[in-house]
Amino acid sequence: MSMQNVASPAITLNPPKRNLLAHIPGDEGWPMIGRTLAILADPKGEVERMAAKYGLVYRSRILGETSITMLGPEANELVLFDQSKLFSSTYGWETILGRLFPRGLMLLDFDEHRLHRRALSVAFKSGPMKSYLSELDDGILERVTRWRQTPGPMLFYPAMKQLTLDLAATSFLGAGIGPEVDEITRGFVDMVAASVTPIRKPWPGTQMARGVKGRKRIVAYFSEQIPIRRAKGGEDLFSQLCRATHEDGALLSTQDIIDHMSFLMMAAHDTLTSSLTSFVGALAAHPAWQVRLRDEVSSLGVATGAPTTFDNLEAMPLTEMAFKEALRLKPPVPSMPRRATRDFGFGGYTIPTGTLVGVHPLFTHHMPEIWPEPEKFDPMRFTDEAQRNRHRFAWVPFGGGAHMCLGLHFAYMQAKCFARHFLQNLSVSLEPGYTPAWQMWPIPKPRDGLRVTLKPVA
Numbered sequence: 208m209s210m211q212n213v214a215s216p217a218i219t220l221n222p223p224k225r226n227l228l229a230h231i232p233g234d235e236g237w238p239m240i241g242r243t244l245a246i247l248a249d250p251k252g253e254v255e256r257m258a259a260k261y262g263l264v265y266r267s268r269i270l271g272e273t274s275i276t277m278l279g280p281e282a283n284e285l286v287l288f289d290q291s292k293l294f295s296s297t298y299g300w301e302t303i304l305g306r307l308f309p310r311g312l313m314l315l316d317f318d319e320h321r322l323h324r325r326a327l328s329v330a331f332k333s334g335p336m337k338s339y340l341s342e343l344d345d346g347i348l349e350r351v352t353r354w355r356q357t358p359g360p361m362l363f364y365p366a367m368k369q370l371t372l373d374l375a376a377t378s379f380l381g382a383g384i385g386p387e388v389d390e391i392t393r394g395f396v397d398m399v400a401a402s403v404t405p406i407r408k409p410w411p412g413t414q415m416a417r418g419v420k421g422r423k424r425i426v427a428y429f430s431e432q433i434p435i436r437r438a439k440g441g442e443d444l445f446s447q448l449c450r451a452t453h454e455d456g457a458l459l460s461t462q463d464i465i466d467h468m469s470f471l472m473m474a475a476h477d478t479l480t481s482s483l484t485s486f487v488g489a490l491a492a493h494p495a496w497q498v499r500l501r502d503e504v505s506s507l508g509v510a511t512g513a514p515t516t517f518d519n520l521e522a523m524p525l526t527e528m529a530f531k532e533a534l535r536l537k538p539p540v541p542s543m544p545r546r547a548t549r550d551f552g553f554g555g556y557t558i559p560t561g562t563l564v565g566v567h568p569l570f571t572h573h574m575p576e577i578w579p580e581p582e583k584f585d586p587m588r589f590t591d592e593a594q595r596n597r598h599r600f601a602w603v604p605f606g607g608g609a610h611m612c613l614g615l616h617f618a619y620m621q622a623k624c625f626a627r628h629f630l631q632n633l634s635v636s637l638e639p640g641y642t643p644a645w646q647m648w649p650i651p652k653p654r655d656g657l658r659v660t661l662k663p664v665a
């Protein structure tokens with residue numbers, strides 16, 4: 208099938224008139240700004256307070272639009288699993304990501320999305336993944352060794368951000384990227400920062416203007432590199448996409464590769480930085496768990512500095528459970544937007560076509576009726592048995608359904624590979640009495656960078 212035939216149908220989904228949503232309980236806050244400041248200041252508290260007052264389906268107004276928040280596992284299942292194509296991801300995410308990451312996979316819908324997702328999936332099969340693991344492994348070992356040589360207090364979040372960027376440069380773009388690497392990563396960081404900036408127009412001096420400039424640089428780089436990569440080959444993710452084909456055997460177009468690459472780098476970057484920081488923060492605050500995971504790493508019987516294999520990662524179930532618990536407590540994508548393609552009913556309300564709806568992993572992950580003592584770090588929530596008895600949409604850090612994170616296995620691989628080297632070389636602690644404060648939206652990060660102390664382990 209030619210890709211021209213499967214482009215998204217030219218639907219336009221406009222928000223419904225506000226009075227069509229008036230029957231849904233809620234509070235739209237102040238004129239103009241609505242409840243935007245409340246959600247920015249304390250997203251978890253805001254959603255919890257609104258839910259306590261109005262229930263699991265409520266009306267609010269954020270970033271200039273009235274929207275409906277739908278909470279809990281059943282809402283997640285309806286909106287994310289979406290077998291009847293009721294919810295558009297394109298028209299949900301476009302206000303946030305449309306300018307800088309147009310036509311990224313998450314911004315495509317339905318048949319067109321399915322075909323592109325299939326084409327991209329080749330880059331996440333086990334052969335390519337082994338090659339990314341080898342790049343990640345080298346990069347992580349080198350950085351952890353450096354930290355081991357200069358132990359003591361450090362700000363963990365910026366260090367993790369730099370490491371994730373450096374790892375993306377090699378596993379996504381290839382080890383031989385050359386001197387452009389700094390310029391490319393700077394352009395990319397500006398794009399990511401701009402995607403969540405409150406000023407959405409690229410006025411001079413704004414983050415959005417820097418993001419637009421960064422995108423130009425990235426687009427130019429990818430455009431000039433695509434023919435080179437096609438001729439030369441390579442095992443990095445970019446080279447994989449340059450060779451990827453649609454079902455009819457046609458290569459992805461230059462524009463498609465640019466759009467998918469930019470989106471993939473963005474999708475991986477802040478999410479991994481956030482989750483690995485919260486994971487290490489949790490281990491620093493829970494030394495007993497740190498010891499348990501270090502014992503698990505020791506039991507692999509792999510010498511410090513030896514390469515990490517897929518089999519090693521498979522043999523780290525406790526580490527995976529602890530990482531899952533970190534993702535529960537601080538999901539890197541705390542909420543997900545969609546727009547209704549048709550009228551639908553939920554929780555006793557009729558919700559009209561065009562409505563912007565939001566589901567909230569952050570809220571669902573702290574519902575006390577599903578997660579007793581929700582603030583407690585307890586990786587045992589993720590034993591097979593505990594998981595079997597839970598709603599399958601109660602834990603959704605990677606989303607679910609057609610748009611479920613394509614990089615999920617990549618994320619586990621990087622997290623476990625990092626845990627292996629980090630715990631084998633270092634112990635991490637927090638100053639007594641220090642409880643780091645986190646900003647939870649748009650992507651969780653510690654407000655002060657997370658002050659930790661590293662010590663070499665014997």
Ligand code: HEM
Pocket residue numbers: 296312313314324470471474475476478479482538539540543544603604605606607609610611612613614615617618
């Ligand atoms: C802990 C790390 C990560 C988390 C928590 C995460 C979370 C998510 C979530 C929640 C979605 C779905 C959003 C929605 O349905 O609206 C998503 C989609 C996606 N993620 Fe991830 N992600 C992570 C890492 C990665 C990595 C490392 C990559 C790439 C290597 C990646 C690539 C993607 C892609 C391509 C999509 C779009 C899938 C589609 O629309 O079909 N993610 N991610």
